[in-house]
Amino acid sequence: MTDFVQNCIDGLMFGSGYALLALGFTFVFGVLKRLNLSFGPSIMLGAYAGTWVYLNISDNAWLVALATVIATIVVGIYVERLCFRAIRHDATIASMVSSFAIWMQLEEVAMHLLPERTYPFPAFFTTTTIEFGPFYARSEHITMLLLTLLLLVLLHVFLFRTRPGLALRSVSDNPLASAYMGINNSNILFLAFALVSVLGGLAGFLILSADTQVTPYFGLWATFKGLIAMMLGGMGSLPGAILGGLLLGIVEANAFWYGGPVIRDLSAYLLLFVMLIVRPGGLIGQKIVAEQRAADERV
Amino acid sequence: MPNEYVLTIISNIGMISLIALSAYLLLVTGQISFGQQAFFGISAYAGAIATTLWGWPFWLALIFGSGLAALIAGLIGVLTLRISGMYFSIATLAFAEMIRLLLFKLTYQVEIDGELVGPNGAEGFGEIRWIFDHNISVLEYTLMIYAVLLLVLFGMVLLERSRLGMIFRMLGGDVLLTRTQGLNPVRYKIAAAIIAGFIAGLGGTFYAHSFTYIEPQIFNVMLGVHSLAYGLIGGLGTVLGPLIGVAIDIGFLESIRILQGYRMIVFGGLVAVMLIFMPRGILDEARVYWIKSVIRRWFNA
Amino acid sequence: MLELRSVSKVFGELSALHQVDLWIPPGKVSGLIGPNGSGKTTLVNIITGIYAPDTGQVLFNGVDIVGSTADQITRFGVARTFQNIRVFSRMTVLENVLAALISLGDPSWRVLLGFTKGANDPRLNMALKALETVDLLNEASVVAGELSLPLRRRLEIARAFVRDPELLLLDEPAGGMTPTETANVANLIRNRIAPGRTCLVIEHKMDLISDVCQHLCVLNHGEKIAEGPPDTVLEQPQVIEAYLGRD
Numbered sequence: 001m002t003d004f005v006q007n008c009i010d011g012l013m014f015g016s017g018y019a020l021l022a023l024g025f026t027f028v029f030g031v032l033k034r035l036n037l038s039f040g041p042s043i044m045l046g047a048y049a050g051t052w053v054y055l056n057i058s059d060n061a062w063l064v065a066l067a068t069v070i071a072t073i074v075v076g077i078y079v080e081r082l083c084f085r086a087i088r089h090d091a092t093i094a095s096m097v098s099s100f101a102i103w104m105q106l107e108e109v110a111m112h113l114l115p116e117r118t119y120p121f122p123a124f125f126t127t128t129t130i131e132f133g134p135f136y137a138r139s140e141h142i143t144m145l146l147l148t149l150l151l152l153v154l155l156h157v158f159l160f161r162t163r164p165g166l167a168l169r170s171v172s173d174n175p176l177a178s179a180y181m182g183i184n185n186s187n188i189l190f191l192a193f194a195l196v197s198v199l200g201g202l203a204g205f206l207i208l209s210a211d212t213q214v215t216p217y218f219g220l221w222a223t224f225k226g227l228i229a230m231m232l233g234g235m236g237s238l239p240g241a242i243l244g245g246l247l248l249g250i251v252e253a254n255a256f257w258y259g260g261p262v263i264r265d266l267s268a269y270l271l272l273f274v275m276l277i278v279r280p281g282g283l284i285g286q287k288i289v290a291e292q293r294a295a296d297e298r299v
Numbered sequence: 300m301p302n303e304y305v306l307t308i309i310s311n312i313g314m315i316s317l318i319a320l321s322a323y324l325l326l327v328t329g330q331i332s333f334g335q336q337a338f339f340g341i342s343a344y345a346g347a348i349a350t351t352l353w354g355w356p357f358w359l360a361l362i363f364g365s366g367l368a369a370l371i372a373g374l375i376g377v378l379t380l381r382i383s384g385m386y387f388s389i390a391t392l393a394f395a396e397m398i399r400l401l402l403f404k405l406t407y408q409v410e411i412d413g414e415l416v417g418p419n420g421a422e423g424f425g426e427i428r429w430i431f432d433h434n435i436s437v438l439e440y441t442l443m444i445y446a447v448l449l450l451v452l453f454g455m456v457l458l459e460r461s462r463l464g465m466i467f468r469m470l471g472g473d474v475l476l477t478r479t480q481g482l483n484p485v486r487y488k489i490a491a492a493i494i495a496g497f498i499a500g501l502g503g504t505f506y507a508h509s510f511t512y513i514e515p516q517i518f519n520v521m522l523g524v525h526s527l528a529y530g531l532i533g534g535l536g537t538v539l540g541p542l543i544g545v546a547i548d549i550g551f552l553e554s555i556r557i558l559q560g561y562r563m564i565v566f567g568g569l570v571a572v573m574l575i576f577m578p579r580g581i582l583d584e585a586r587v588y589w590i591k592s593v594i595r596r597w598f599n600a
Numbered sequence: 601m602l603e604l605r606s607v608s609k610v611f612g613e614l615s616a617l618h619q620v621d622l623w624i625p626p627g628k629v630s631g632l633i634g635p636n637g638s639g640k641t642t643l644v645n646i647i648t649g650i651y652a653p654d655t656g657q658v659l660f661n662g663v664d665i666v667g668s669t670a671d672q673i674t675r676f677g678v679a680r681t682f683q684n685i686r687v688f689s690r691m692t693v694l695e696n697v698l699a700a701l702i703s704l705g706d707p708s709w710r711v712l713l714g715f716t717k718g719a720n721d722p723r724l725n726m727a728l729k730a731l732e733t734v735d736l737l738n739e740a741s742v743v744a745g746e747l748s749l750p751l752r753r754r755l756e757i758a759r760a761f762v763r764d765p766e767l768l769l770l771d772e773p774a775g776g777m778t779p780t781e782t783a784n785v786a787n788l789i790r791n792r793i794a795p796g797r798t799c800l801v802i803e804h805k806m807d808l809i810s811d812v813c814q815h816l817c818v819l820n821h822g823e824k825i826a827e828g829p830p831d832t833v834l835e836q837p838q839v840i841e842a843y844l845g846r847d
Binding site for chain 3: 457460461462463464465466468469471472473475476477478479480481482483579584585588592
Binding site: 035082083086087091092093094096097098100101102103104105106107108109111112220224227228231235262265266269270272273276277280 | 331333378379381382384385386388389390393394396397400401403404520521524527528531560561562563564566567568570571574575578
C-alpha cells in the first residue's frame with residue numbers, strides 16, 4: 001500500500017511535466033482546432049540549442065533556458081507557416097498530417113545537428129529529497145508541479161483578462177466574425193504558436209534539467225506523452241491538460257513499479273485507446289466532441 | 300540477370316506498396332489511419348512463426364498471417380466505429396504502439412536442431428530462413444511478391460468499379476449524405492478495415508521472410524506515417540497513386556546517393572508541400588477522371 | 601401519409617420546435633414556410649432521422665419513425681435534399697445519382713460486388729432518366745464539385761427522386777438563386793417532379809411556394825401558426841405579421 005501511494009506521489013511529480021507538455025498541445029487545439037504533432041520535436045530542437053549553449057557558451061542555466069525557448073519558438077514558427085498558415089482553415093486533418101510529416105523531417109535534422117546519442121543538460125534545481133512520513137518526493141519535481149500550476153494560472157489570466165487573450169479566444173470561437181471585427185487572424189495564429197512554443201520550451205527545459213540529459217528520443221517521447229495527457233484530459237481544455245498529465249503520471253508510475261518500462265508505456269497507450277473509444281472528450285467531458293460532431297453534421 | 304541490389308530495391312517497393320495500398324484504402328473511405336504498421340507487424344510475426352517454428356509452407360503462412368491481421372483489424376474497426384477524424388487517427392496510433400510494445404514482450408521460442416528459434420522480445424526474431432531453406436532465389440522471391448501485389452491491384456481495381464467501392468468513396472466524401480442514401484456505414488467501415496488489414500498483412504509476411512530478421516522497432520510510427528504519405532503524395536484517385544508515392548520514395552529518393560541521410564527531410568517536406576497545393580495527391584480524383592476522358596476520346600478518334 | 605404530433609425539440613437553451621402538429625396529405629405538394637429561424641430545417645431533420653425529437657411522434661404511413669436512423673428512414677421511402685447542398689463533390693453527376701440507387705432493394709454482398717455501370721443494369725437507366733428529367737444529361741460526366749449552384753441543386757433533386765420515394769422533401773430548393781433560376785426550379789418541380797408524388801417543399805421564398813404548393817404549413821418561432829390551402833393561409837393576419845413584422 002505504501003508502494004502504491006509513493007507511486008502516486010511520484011506519478012504526480014512526473015505528471016506535472018506531462019501536464020506542461022499537454023498544455024501546449026491543448027492550447028493549439030483549443031485555439032486553432034488542430035493538432036500539432038511536431039510539438040515534441042520542436043522542443044527537442046530547442047533543447048539541442050540549449051545544450052549547445054551549455055557546451056559552448058556558458059553553463060548558466062538561465063541562459064540555457066532562454067536559448068531553449070527561443071529555438072523552440074523559431075522551429076514553432078517554421079511549423080506554423082508550413083503546416084498551419086498555408087493550409088485552408090477548415091482542413092484541420094491536413095494540418096495534423098502535415099505536422100506529422102514535418103516531425104519526420106525535424107527528427108532527421110536533429111540527427112544531423114547533434115549526432116551523438118546523449119547530451120548533458122544543466123541542472124536547474126538543487127536536488128534534495130523531502131520526506132514526509134514513509135513517503136518522499138524530490139524537490140525538483142515539486143518545483144515543477146508548482147511551476148506548472150503557476151503557468152496554468154498565468155495562462156488563464158492571459159486568456160481571460162488581457163486584450164490579446166480575448167482576441168485569441170474570439171478567433172478560436174469564430175474566425176470569420178473576428179476578422180470582420182478587425183482582428184488579424186494571421187497575427188493571432190502567430191501569437192498562439194509563439195505562446196505555445198514558450199510553454200513547450202519551458203516544459204522541455206524543466207523536464208530535461210530534472211533529468212540532466214537530452215537524448216534523440218526526446219522529441220517522440222514528448223509528443224506522445226503530451227498527446228496522451230491532452231486527450232485524457234480533454235482536447236482543448238486547459239485544466240484538462242493538467243488533470244490528464246497528472247492521471248498519466250500516476251498510471252505510469254504504478255505500471256512501471258509493478259511491471260517495468262514496457263508495461264509502463266503500454267499502459268499509457270492502453271489508457272489513451274480506451275479513453276478515446278469510451279469517452280473521446282476525456283475527463284473534462286463530451287462538450288468538445290459534441291460540438292465537433294454538430295459542426296460536421298450541420299445540415 | 301539484374302543484380303541483387305536492384306532486385307532488393309524492387310522487392311522492397313513491392314512489399315511497401317502493400318502497406319501503402321492498405322493505408323490508401325482507408326484514406327479513400329475518409330479515415331486516416333496512423334496504425335497500419337501494426338497489421339504489417341502482426342502478420343510478419345505470425346507468418347514467420349508459422350514457417351520457422353511450425354514448419355508450415357509459405358503460402359499457408361501468408362494466408363494465416365494476413366488473416367490474423369485482418370481479423371484484428373476488423374476488431375479495431377468495430378471498436379472505433381463511433382469515433383472519427385482526429386480521434387480515430389490518434390486511436391489507430393495508440394493501438395499500433397500497443398502492438399509494438401506487446402511485441403517487445405513476445406517471447407516464444409522453440410528448439411529446432413539444437414538451437415532456440417523464435418521471437419525473443421527486444422532481441423527480435425531471426426533465422427526466418429524459409430526462402431533460403433527452399434532455395435528460392437532473390438529473383439523468384441521478387442516475382443512471388445509481385446504476383447501477389449498484382450492480384451491485390453487487380454482486386455482493388457475491381458473494387459473501385461463495384462458498388463462497394465462506390466460506397467467507400469461515398470463514405471470518404473460525406474458520411475451523413477451516405478446515410479441519407481439509405482446506407483448504414485457500419486458494415487462498410489468494418490469491411491474496409493478488414494480488407495485494409497489483410498493487404499497490410501500480406502506485405503508483412505513477405506517482409507519477414509525477405510529480411511530474415513524482424514524486431515518490434517521496425518513496426519513503428521514512422522512506417523505508419525510513410526504508408527499514409529505515399530497515397531497522399533501519389534494521389535487518392537487511383538490505386539496507382541500510392542504506388543507512385545512508394546516509387547518516388549524508395550525508387551527515387553532512396554537511390555540518390557547525395558540524399559543519403561537527408562531522405563526524411565526531403566520526404567517530410569514533400570508531404571507538407573503536397574498537402575498545401577495538392578491535398579489529394581498528384582493523381583487525385585479530378586485528374587483521374589480527366590485522364591480517363593482523354594483516353595476515351597483518344598480511343599474513339 | 602405523414603403526420604407529426606406534438607413534436608418538440610430543444611437545443612440547449614433554444615426551443616427550436618414547440619408542440620408542432622402537422623399533416624402532409626398524400627399526392628400533393630405541400631409547403632413548409634416561415635421566416636428564418638422558425639424551425640423548418642429542424643423539422644425536416646427530425647423527419648429524416650438526423651436527430652430525434654425530444655417529445656412527440658412522427659407517423660409515416662401510420663408508423664412512428666422516431667428513433668429510426670437516417671438510412672432506415674430513407675429505405676422506408678423518404679428522400680431529401682439539403683438546404684446547403686450536399687453532393688459527393690469528387691464524384692461525377694451520374695455517379696452521384698447511381699449512389700442513391702445502391703441501397704434500393706436492400707443489396708446483398710453479391711450486388712455490392714457488382715459493377716456500378718454494368719450495361720444491363722436497370723439502375724443505370726433509372727439514373728439516366730432522372731438526369732434527363734432535370735436536364736443534366738449532358739453533364740453526366742462532370743465532376744459534381746465543378747457544377748454551378750443551380751445545376752447542383754438540380755443534381756440533388758435528381759438524386760432525391762430517382763428512388764421514386766413516397767415522400768420527397770426539398771429543403772430550400774431555390775436557395776441562393778436569382779428570380780429566373782427560381783422560376784426554373786418551380787417549373788421543374790411543378791411539371792416534372794410533383795405529378796403523382798407527395799412532396800414537401802421548405803422555403804421562405806413566396807414566389808416559389810405560391811407557384812407549386814397546394815397545401816401550406818406555416819411555422820414561426822418553432823410553433824405552427826397556420827395550415828391549409830395557400831390562398832387561405834397567406835391571407836391570415838398572423839402569417840402576414842410573421843413575415844412582415846407588426847406595424
